[in-house]
Amino acid sequence: MTTVLLSACATDQTKQNAPVTYKDVSSVSAVSGVGVESQDIVTVSDIMVRDLLADPQIMKMTRAPRIIIDSEYFKNESTQRINKNLIVDRLRINLQRASRGKLMFVSRESAGMVNMERELKREGVTDSGTSGLTKAQAGADYRLTGRISSLDARSTSTGTIERYTQLSFELIDLENGISLWANQYEMKKGGQDDAVYR
Amino acid sequence: MIVRVGLKACLTAVFLLSIFSGNALADDAIPSSFEDKFKQGDIVQTCVLSCMFKWGLTRDELKKLNDEGNWLQLAEKTADVKYGHELAYYFLAKSAFNLGYYDAALSYIEKSKSKVIPCLPTTCYGINVSDEFSIFKLRIAESNPKPSENAAQAIVSNIKQLPVPLQQTENKTQPDNVKQAKQEDSNSLSAKHIIGNPSTTSDVRAKASPATANANRIQSLLSSVESTDELPPSLLSAWSGAAEDTKNRVLNEMEAGSIAFTNGYFSHAEVLFSDAQKQIETIYADNATAQAARSKFVAEATKDFKGDPYERAMVGYYLGLIDLAKGDYDNARAGFRFAQLQDTMSTSEIYQDDMAVMQYLIGWSYWCEGNTSSAKEEFERAQRMRSSLIPPMKKDNVLMIGDLGNAPVKYTSGKYSELLKYRAGGATPRVQVAFRLGDKQLTGMLAEDVFFQASTRGGSVVEDIRAGKANFKQGAETVENAASDVASVALTAAALSHSAGQQHDGNVALAIGVIAILTKLAASGVAKNTLTTADTRSWTALPASIHLTTGKMVEPSLVEAGFFDADGKVLKSKMTIIKSTPKKECSLVYARDKNFSAETDSDSLSKWKLIPEAERTNSSTTTALKVTSSTTAMQNSDGALGGTILFNGTGGN
Numbered sequence: 001m002t003t004v005l006l007s008a009c010a011t012d013q014t015k016q017n018a019p020v021t022y023k024d025v026s027s028v029s030a031v032s033g034v035g036v037e038s039q040d041i042v043t044v045s046d047i048m049v050r051d052l053l054a055d056p057q058i059m060k061m062t063r064a065p066r067i068i069i070d071s072e073y074f075k076n077e078s079t080q081r082i083n084k085n086l087i088v089d090r091l092r093i094n095l096q097r098a099s100r101g102k103l104m105f106v107s108r109e110s111a112g113m114v115n116m117e118r119e120l121k122r123e124g125v126t127d128s129g130t131s132g133l134t135k136a137q138a139g140a141d142y143r144l145t146g147r148i149s150s151l152d153a154r155s156t157s158t159g160t161i162e163r164y165t166q167l168s169f170e171l172i173d174l175e176n177g178i179s180l181w182a183n184q185y186e187m188k189k190g191g192q193d194d195a196v197y198r
Numbered sequence: 199m200i201v202r203v204g205l206k207a208c209l210t211a212v213f214l215l216s217i218f219s220g221n222a223l224a225d226d227a228i229p230s231s232f233e234d235k236f237k238q239g240d241i242v243q244t245c246v247l248s249c250m251f252k253w254g255l256t257r258d259e260l261k262k263l264n265d266e267g268n269w270l271q272l273a274e275k276t277a278d279v280k281y282g283h284e285l286a287y288y289f290l291a292k293s294a295f296n297l298g299y300y301d302a303a304l305s306y307i308e309k310s311k312s313k314v315i316p317c318l319p320t321t322c323y324g325i326n327v328s329d330e331f332s333i334f335k336l337r338i339a340e341s342n343p344k345p346s347e348n349a350a351q352a353i354v355s356n357i358k359q360l361p362v363p364l365q366q367t368e369n370k371t372q373p374d375n376v377k378q379a380k381q382e383d384s385n386s387l388s389a390k391h392i393i394g395n396p397s398t399t400s401d402v403r404a405k406a407s408p409a410t411a412n413a414n415r416i417q418s419l420l421s422s423v424e425s426t427d428e429l430p431p432s433l434l435s436a437w438s439g440a441a442e443d444t445k446n447r448v449l450n451e452m453e454a455g456s457i458a459f460t461n462g463y464f465s466h467a468e469v470l471f472s473d474a475q476k477q478i479e480t481i482y483a484d485n486a487t488a489q490a491a492r493s494k495f496v497a498e499a500t501k502d503f504k505g506d507p508y509e510r511a512m513v514g515y516y517l518g519l520i521d522l523a524k525g526d527y528d529n530a531r532a533g534f535r536f537a538q539l540q541d542t543m544s545t546s547e548i549y550q551d552d553m554a555v556m557q558y559l560i561g562w563s564y565w566c567e568g569n570t571s572s573a574k575e576e577f578e579r580a581q582r583m584r585s586s587l588i589p590p591m592k593k594d595n596v597l598m599i600g601d602l603g604n605a606p607v608k609y610t611s612g613k614y615s616e617l618l619k620y621r622a623g624g625a626t627p628r629v630q631v632a633f634r635l636g637d638k639q640l641t642g643m644l645a646e647d648v649f650f651q652a653s654t655r656g657g658s659v660v661e662d663i664r665a666g667k668a669n670f671k672q673g674a675e676t677v678e679n680a681a682s683d684v685a686s687v688a689l690t691a692a693a694l695s696h697s698a699g700q701q702h703d704g705n706v707a708l709a710i711g712v713i714a715i716l717t718k719l720a721a722s723g724v725a726k727n728t729l730t731t732a733d734t735r736s737w738t739a740l741p742a743s744i745h746l747t748t749g750k751m752v753e754p755s756l757v758e759a760g761f762f763d764a765d766g767k768v769l770k771s772k773m774t775i776i777k778s779t780p781k782k783e784c785s786l787v788y789a790r791d792k793n794f795s796a797e798t799d800s801d802s803l804s805k806w807k808l809i810p811e812a813e814r815t816n817s818s819t820t821t822a823l824k825v826t827s828s829t830t831a832m833q834n835s836d837g838a839l840g841g842t843i844l845f846n847g848t849g850g851n
Binding site: 191 | 475476479480517521528531532533535536539
């Protein structure tokens with residue numbers, strides 16, 4: 001009876017269960033901080049794709065240029081650990097689909113894999129496939145480079161934290177080093193954590 | 199009326215007396231061999247109703263003894279009350295644990311399962327007893343390197359041979375002594391954890407299937423890791439009983455991440471620490487439990503744990519090391535900068551962004567990339583913070599890090615336990631580390647004092663909340679005491695008036711007395727239910743200090759760590775965790791001064807040289823720290839020193 005009485009007023013404030021549901025990738029996360037979130041990745045890759053497609057220097061070349069878009073030269077210099085592939089993969093895939101053959105994409109990440117298959121063909125372990133043999137793997141004309149940088153500010157009196165994040169992209173000519181295209185995406189987020197955490 | 203009042207008071211007094219005397223008569227006097235009985239784990243809390251009142255009166259005192267660390271006194275007074283409450287068994291178990299009576303501690307934990315009164319959020323000072331018991335069992339298992347021989351053998355022989363954790367780069371020709379050392383470590387760890395936890399390894403994975411989205415979060419995180427390193431089930435078994443609610447999610451991930459990291463399971467540690475970091479970075483603006491924790495009637499420990507700034511920073515430290523080991527230098531720097539950013543929460547400008555180890559590690563990440571100019575800047579900045587940190591020599595390609603000692607301990611102080619204080623973790627004789635690369639011995643430089651970071655945060659907003667709660671509680675107690683005095687006077691006056699035939703005056707006085715009693719009861723309830731205790735949850739697996747050095751990598755089998763006392767004499771040695779980046783430009787060697795698989799024999803110790811006096815860590819002093827971050831300090835309108843800190847993510851300010 002004592003237990004019943006004592007537990008009568010108990011309410012469990014911590015257990016809040018919710019079933020898994022699909023969420024819109026471009027919606028603001030319910031769990032969020034001041035760093036790069038899913039909606040930012042969607043936004044920045046969409047902006048860059050549209051901008052690249054609108055650039056006449058790239059889209060109106062007589063021969064479809066070969067481009068490498070991967071994270072190898074995409075630097076993270078911010079205070080947030082981030083999987084850079086989330087950004088560059090979305091950018092590459094959307095660009096590839098939207099460009100409809102006007103751009104050719106070279107997968108330098110797969111060079112090792114391609115090399116292995118080429119060796120198998122030349123050693124006679126496999127046949128030469130349906131497209132025949134080539135002298136070498138495709139060389140690229142341009143490569144995407146970029147950087148994520150951030151500037152953090154924290155007020156010790158109010159506990160407000162603000163972060164300015166800048167994502168910059170450049171397309172570099174791999175023969176002469178000229179920057180063919182560049183763009184940047186910037187955002188600033190701020191928030192104030194609950195007082196019990198300050 | 200006089201008779202009724204008199205009779206009522208008399209009955210009340212008799213009732214109260216019966217409770218006290220019942221308790222005094224029924225219970226035996228504390229035996230002179232109390233300590234022996236306590237050590238054996240033989241104390242049993244059997245009393246319920248008749249002890250309830252005494253428990254209510256004594257509970258705060260017990261909490262105070264708990265906070266002050268007076269373990270024997272706490273155990274004795276708890277046993278004296280004999281109240282069958284989960285909190286009572288917690289006090290007994292904790293006292294036994296801290297006094298080193300591990301078997302007794304486990305016995306009291308077991309006895310608490312037959313508890314009569316369970317802990318509720320408002321009756322146990324916000325202590326999550328189940329979590330605490332899990333931690334005790336884990337620590338007991340870790341600190342008991344030689345469990346009962348028969349028990350260990352019986353259990354281990356039933357387990358499939360545990361795989362030796364592989365190094366990140368495929369080192370197929372791992373020397374036998376390295377394999378053997380790692381296997382010993384792995385097996386001894388598995389036995390320790392199994393004995394500490396009643397779960398058997400064979401059914402841990404079966405139990406790990408989450409029934410709800412929140413259940414067994416750690417196990418589901420670990421199961422998601424794609425790695426050739428098979429995590430021994432024993433490492434999971436320590437967490438099978440851990441509370442999985444959001445309140446302790448980050449804390450559990452920190453503790454589990456430490457276990458994974460110090461045993462070389464970097465992929466698993468990464469998953470755990472990444473999730474912890476994500477929660478730390480989440481802004482809790484509309485969080486219900488955070489809001490509740492600010493309430494006067496809800497304990498602060500109700501809030502979801504994020505950790506103190508030093509704990510949050512150490513999450514960044516471990517993540518950074520994991521990324522260094524992978525050769526992901528960008529993200530490694532992001533991890534170390536995250537740590538520096540957490541360190542800017544200090545109100546005092548002197549102690550903001552003063553973690554020299556993070557600065558040095560940022561420099562090392564540039565060094566491994568071949569960016570020597572940026573590396574040089576960062577090393578110089580680190581050396582300005584801590585002069586003992588010498589930059590690497592040319593062609594150095596291995597970073598050796600040793601985590602030593604015990605985590606800082608949080609405790610409460612103040613009349614209502616509203617003040618949160620820190621003290622250094624339990625002392626150990628091992629205060630320095632050196633590494634052998636073949637025949638060469640390199641002493642670790644003291645890179646960070648974690649206790650210093652913990653204790654130099656300065657003021658915080660949450661302290662104002664705690665102070666507010668304490669003031670409110672004090673106010674309620676003042677009302678209670680005043681009302682008690684009024685009631686006493688009024689009832690006396692009522693009795694006298696009635697006896698003098700002054701009916702009207704007597705009734706008025708009686709009414710005043712009754713109102714005063716009701717006020718007293720209300721205020722007493724308010725005071726008792728105002729929960730002021732500061733949150734003392736802490737990351738217990740952290741080290742007390744971090745030491746590092748650099749060198750040129752040799753054959754992995756020739757790399758070893760030695761742990762030394764303050765006089766520079768070696769006490770123990772062990773094989774290290776070695777991770778090389780995929781392109782082999784850099785390696786990371788890590789050692790923790792725990793989980794020694796066997797007593798180090800004199801032969802293996804003889805190869806270590808005495809650490810020269812000039813290189814010894816003086817544990818009683820801390821190298822003077824200098825502020826190098828650019829801060830703009832502004833005084834706000836009421837004169838308090840505020841500040842906006844600008845932190846440039848590109849390194850250096």
